[in-house]
Amino acid sequence: MIQNLPHTDRQSNVDSTNENNQIMVEYIWLGGSGNDLRGKTKVVTGPVNSVADLPDWNYDGSSTGQATTMSSEIVLKPRRICRDPFRRNNHLLCLCDTWNVDGSPALGNFRYLAEKVFTDAAHEDPWFGIEQEYIMYQVESVNVKYPIGWGKHGYNAPQGMYYCGIGSGFIFGRACAEDHVRASLWAGLNIAGLNAEVFPGQWEYQCGVCKGIDMCDQLWLSRYILQRVSEQYGIMSDIRPKPEKGDWNGSGCHTNYS
Numbered sequence: 715m716i717q718n719l720p721h722t723d724r725q726s727n728v729d730s731t732n733e734n735n736q737i738m739v740e741y742i743w744l745g746g747s748g749n750d751l752r753g754k755t756k757v758v759t760g761p762v763n764s765v766a767d768l769p770d771w772n773y774d775g776s777s778t779g780q781a782t783t784m785s786s787e788i789v790l791k792p793r794r795i796c797r798d799p800f801r802r803n804n805h806l807l808c809l810c811d812t813w814n815v816d817g818s819p820a821l822g823n824f825r826y827l828a829e830k831v832f833t834d835a836a837h838e839d840p841w842f843g844i845e846q847e848y849i850m851y852q853v854e855s856v857n858v859k860y861p862i863g864w865g866k867h868g869y870n871a872p873q874g875m876y877y878c879g880i881g882s883g884f885i886f887g888r889a890c891a892e893d894h895v896r897a898s899l900w901a902g903l904n905i906a907g908l909n910a911e912v913f914p915g916q917w918e919y920q921c922g923v924c925k926g927i928d929m930c931d932q933l934w935l936s937r938y939i940l941q942r943v944s945e946q947y948g949i950m951s952d953i954r955p956k957p958e959k960g961d962w963n964g965s966g967c968h969t970n971y972s
Contacts, residue, residue, distance in 0.1 A: 735759060739768060745778035750779075761804075765792040765808065773787075774786045780812065788814065795809075809938075842923065845967070846937070851949060861914065863876070864915075878910055894939060895908050903921065904923060904924055907919065913963040
């Protein structure tokens with residue numbers, strides 16, 4: 715159990731001695747599938763007040779399904795920053811979109827399309843809230859994982875007693891789910907709530923209310939934080955709509971609009 719997320723006091727004390735105002739910025743993007751989160755760290759000299767203060771960067775797109783080895787460079791363009799709840803202090807997370815060197819959007823980059831839609835509809839002042847469900851999996855290796863509420867030997871009792879449940883045997887993964895919400899709030903994201911869902915080891919958090927494309931950016935940043943927190947528990951939080959066959963609840967990503 716992680717008692718001291720977002721980070722330890724010892725690390726904070728070390729970072730506070732940085733007199734050169736060097737900031738670790740985690741550049742985050744989506745790979746070729748449009749769903750696989752990636753990230754790598756760039757050290758910059760601050761202050762950083764907005765994405766305009768951050769440089770473009772690049773990575774090897776042949777390793778993310780977005781390019782070939784003959785022409786592998788993909789450009790990262792910063793779009794949304796928030797505080798880094800893992801490194802803390804003045805360190806940052808930065809959501810980026812991805813571009814080929816010829817200026818065309820890279821495979822898996824749909825943000826530029828969303829930005830155009832939201833810009834065209836800005837006069838409507840759209841407000842959004844998204845309810846993101848996910849199922850936690852215990853991970854022993856790449857090929858060995860199982861829902862934490864089942865165990866490696868098979869199914870749990872039929873669903874019905876897990877939704878908003880209380881107590882061992884009814885609830886699985888609460889510490890991880892709550893650490894995720896605390897870390898997201900520390901980062902400055904808009905989180906409205908949290909509850910256990912129908913499938914054992916399934917949770918939902920509500921992201922928003924946000925306006926326009928900021929809803930998309932905050933959702934992906936919250937998903938990144940979810941996977942990073944889950945990683946520390948040896949858990950993979952699966953947001954696929956129907957990861958388990960049969961009479962088991964799937965995971966939705968419900969959108970509320972005003």
